[in-house]
Amino acid sequence: MSGTFVGMPAFPTAAREALGDTQLRRNLAHATRTIRDKRAKVVAEVEEWEELRLAGAGVKEAALRDLATHLETLEDSLTRAGATVHWARDAEEACAIVASVTKAQGADEVVKVKSMATQEIGLNEALEADGIAAWETDLAELIVQLGEDLPSHILVPAIHRNRAEIREIFRRRMGAVGRPAPDGLSDEPAALAGAAREHLREKFLRAKVAVSGANFAVADTGTLVVVESEGNGRMCLTLPEVLISVVGIEKVVATWADLDPMLRLLPRSSTGERMNPYTSTWSGVTPGDGPQEVHVVLLDNGRTRALADDVGRQALRCIRCSACLNVCPVYERVGGHAYGSVYPGPIGAILNPLLNGVTDPQTASLPYASTLCGACFEVCPVRIDIPSVLVDQRAAVVDSHRDDRIPKPEAVAMKGAAWTFSSARRLARAEQASGLAGRVLGRFSRTTLPGGQAAAGRLPGPAAGWTSARDLPAPPAESFRAWWLRTNGGTDGGQDGGGS
Amino acid sequence: MSARDEILAKVRSALDGVEPAYAVPPAPRVPDRGDLAALFVERVEDYRAVVTRCAAPDLAGVVAQVLDGARAVVPPGLDLDLPGAVTDDGFTAYELDRFDAVVTRARVGIAETGTIVLDHAPDQGRRAISLVPDLHVCIVDAGQVVADVPDAIALLDPARPLTWISGPSATSDIELDRVEGVHGPRTLHVVLVS
Numbered sequence: 001m002s003g004t005f006v007g008m009p010a011f012p013t014a015a016r017e018a019l020g021d022t023q024l025r026r027n028l029a030h031a032t033r034t035i036r037d038k039r040a041k042v043v044a045e046v047e048e049w050e051e052l053r054l055a056g057a058g059v060k061e062a063a064l065r066d067l068a069t070h071l072e073t074l075e076d077s078l079t080r081a082g083a084t085v086h087w088a089r090d091a092e093e094a095c096a097i098v099a100s101v102t103k104a105q106g107a108d109e110v111v112k113v114k115s116m117a118t119q120e121i122g123l124n125e126a127l128e129a130d131g132i133a134a135w136e137t138d139l140a141e142l143i144v145q146l147g148e149d150l151p152s153h154i155l156v157p158a159i160h161r162n163r164a165e166i167r168e169i170f171r172r173r174m175g176a177v178g179r180p181a182p183d184g185l186s187d188e189p190a191a192l193a194g195a196a197r198e199h200l201r202e203k204f205l206r207a208k209v210a211v212s213g214a215n216f217a218v219a220d221t222g223t224l225v226v227v228e229s230e231g232n233g234r235m236c237l238t239l240p241e242v243l244i245s246v247v248g249i250e251k252v253v254a255t256w257a258d259l260d261p262m263l264r265l266l267p268r269s270s271t272g273e274r275m276n277p278y279t280s281t282w283s284g285v286t287p288g289d290g291p292q293e294v295h296v297v298l299l300d301n302g303r304t305r306a307l308a309d310d311v312g313r314q315a316l317r318c319i320r321c322s323a324c325l326n327v328c329p330v331y332e333r334v335g336g337h338a339y340g341s342v343y344p345g346p347i348g349a350i351l352n353p354l355l356n357g358v359t360d361p362q363t364a365s366l367p368y369a370s371t372l373c374g375a376c377f378e379v380c381p382v383r384i385d386i387p388s389v390l391v392d393q394r395a396a397v398v399d400s401h402r403d404d405r406i407p408k409p410e411a412v413a414m415k416g417a418a419w420t421f422s423s424a425r426r427l428a429r430a431e432q433a434s435g436l437a438g439r440v441l442g443r444f445s446r447t448t449l450p451g452g453q454a455a456a457g458r459l460p461g462p463a464a465g466w467t468s469a470r471d472l473p474a475p476p477a478e479s480f481r482a483w484w485l486r487t488n489g490g491t492d493g494g495q496d497g498g499g500s
Numbered sequence: 501m502s503a504r505d506e507i508l509a510k511v512r513s514a515l516d517g518v519e520p521a522y523a524v525p526p527a528p529r530v531p532d533r534g535d536l537a538a539l540f541v542e543r544v545e546d547y548r549a550v551v552t553r554c555a556a557p558d559l560a561g562v563v564a565q566v567l568d569g570a571r572a573v574v575p576p577g578l579d580l581d582l583p584g585a586v587t588d589d590g591f592t593a594y595e596l597d598r599f600d601a602v603v604t605r606a607r608v609g610i611a612e613t614g615t616i617v618l619d620h621a622p623d624q625g626r627r628a629i630s631l632v633p634d635l636h637v638c639i640v641d642a643g644q645v646v647a648d649v650p651d652a653i654a655l656l657d658p659a660r661p662l663t664w665i666s667g668p669s670a671t672s673d674i675e676l677d678r679v680e681g682v683h684g685p686r687t688l689h690v691v692l693v694s
Contacts, residue, residue, distance in 0.1 A: 046530075055527035065522050158673060166674060204593070205594055232683045238631055274613040280664075282661045289620060304507065
């Protein structure tokens with residue numbers, strides 16, 4: 001039903017298109033400003049927020065550093081509690097497990113709680129190919145699914161849609177897959193939420209199989225945790241007979257007590273609330289209450305690749321709160337689709353390269369989708385130093401081209417610079433040439449930078465891409481080394497450099 | 501090699517040379533906020549839930565008044581005389597959908613966040629009964645209210661299914677405007693007994 005990100009263009013191309021969509025930019029600016037303000041208000045309430053962040057980062061870091069042990073403990077506790085544990089190396093394996101458990105029930109549909117992991121593995125499309133309908137039950141996911149659209153935000157996948165667009169999607173599409181939208185549906189958010197309630201209720205009541213993810217998996221007790229707002233999660237986790245949870249291996253925390261900093265950090269960072277409306281926890285099967293058959297699929301799908309990266313490993317601490325998206329000046333302007341993945345924004349710009357490598361041009365473009373301003377690191381509840389990982393991933397992109405038969409222009413320029421800088425004589429000659437160029441460019445320049453320095457116009461050739469969006473200062477007529485020589489280190493007076 | 505063994509082997513090799521022991525800094529405690537019951541009421545009301553305070557002898561009358569004739573299902577261990585209320589008998593989801601209301605007790609209340617936690621003991625019933633009806637009347641004893649999340653976690657038994665409830669069902673999925681009432685009970689009425 002919903003689309004896929006396969007075949008998306010690299011970030012600069014996708015971003016240029018998104019920037020031209022004024023409706024999208026208005027929707028995004030409004031939504032991200034609202035959520036930023038809410039988050040700031042509830043975070044300010046917590047006097048020792050920084051200590052809480054340190055504790056949260058510590059819980060996740062400790063779990064990752066001894067991950068194999070915790071995964072084995074988790075498997076043991078889950079099995080003892082009556083759950084069946086499966087392991088999946090990749091998306092294909094995970095989807096096949098979910099499909100086979102569903103078919104064993106004789107079911108041809110599943111209800112789904114919003115889950116990043118199942119989006120990442122393309123579960124809905126895989127189930128559809130197997131003749132199983134997957135109904136998304138989170139309101140925003142429903143909007144995306146009915147609109148045959150793509151998610152553009154981790155928390156609010158339909159953040160790019162406004163109320164009028166949502167009403168249109170409901171009116172046109174609900175009837176084809178179940179209870180139609182009521183006549184005369186208005187675009188009031190309360191009315192739209194009411195239409196979703198009516199539409200999905202019949203699906204909840206008849207569902208035999210549900211699919212969820214998990215926000216946390218507690219190793220020592222075998223407890224899974226789902227944090228949500230609408231109650232669709234509770235419906236899926238409680239009413240069906242069979243529950244299948246797809247859980248990334250990085251979701252593990254060691255102990256029950258470790259949930260404390262996490263459950264305080266996540267709602268405040270994510271929806272800007274002291275606590276989200278509903279949190280459900282369950283450990284395997286509870287006789288007489290909820291699903292009597294519980295499956296847990298532990299998913300790798302690139303996580304061990306990220307785990308092996310000494311700088312990037314910290315990205316696996318991510319609890320998918322999306323605070324980094326909401327503060328990012330790049331995300332706010334281009335939206336989520338431009339990142340070409342279910343993980344958009346700053347965290348997506350590091351997570352996708354870490355999970356998949358930087359071999360394809362789309363993924364390789366993501367580490368550059370940032371100004372490195374650092375706002376993401378400041379708000380991250382588990383202190384992921386996203387700017388440092390971005391810089392490291394940029395290095396990984398450059399490294400991946402070292403053996404190219406035709407080097408990139410940037411690599412040629414860097415090699416030339418290295419050759420020039422490695423000899424004092426060559427450097428002096430280059431400085432003379434640059435001073436001459438500066439005098440010429442300064443004379444013809446039409447732009448002046450703040451402070452009065454002349455700016456060079458557009459450069460020709462491969463450098464044109466760089467100057468198309470930036471002002472390049474015209475090189476000074478006299479280099480520092482020439483000035484030092486001429487004035488004997490400034491002691492002979494002559495503050496002003498010669499020339500123009 | 502099985503998927504399990506291969507994943508565990510890859511995890512071990514990825515962490516080769518990484519020190520597994522890691523000291524987690526302790527999470528900070530909230531400062532003393534004084535009257536916990538008052539803070540609890542304020543924070544629950546902040547989510548646009550309704551709160552009524554009453555004394556123990558008045559409880560049955562207060563709950564009956566809140567229900568106002570609504571067809572209510574109650575857990576087997578509620579231990580409260582409510583005329584007309586039906587005790588849960590393992591109803592199907594469809595049968596539960598025909599009730600207007602549910603009355604339960606709770607396991608713990610969290611003042612700082614205005615949260616109620618159900619551990620689905622017999623006085624609260626199985627998870628489905630407090631989910632499907634549209635009105636949830638939840639009785640909390642003032643003595644059950646703790647200061648913050650870590651106090652609740654220390655009291656709760658992870659072997660039981662738990663439902664943490666902070667206000668009525670809500671969504672912010674449309675333009676990030678908060679709207680109460682999606683799939684869970686659209687009205688949460690907390691009766692705080694002291």
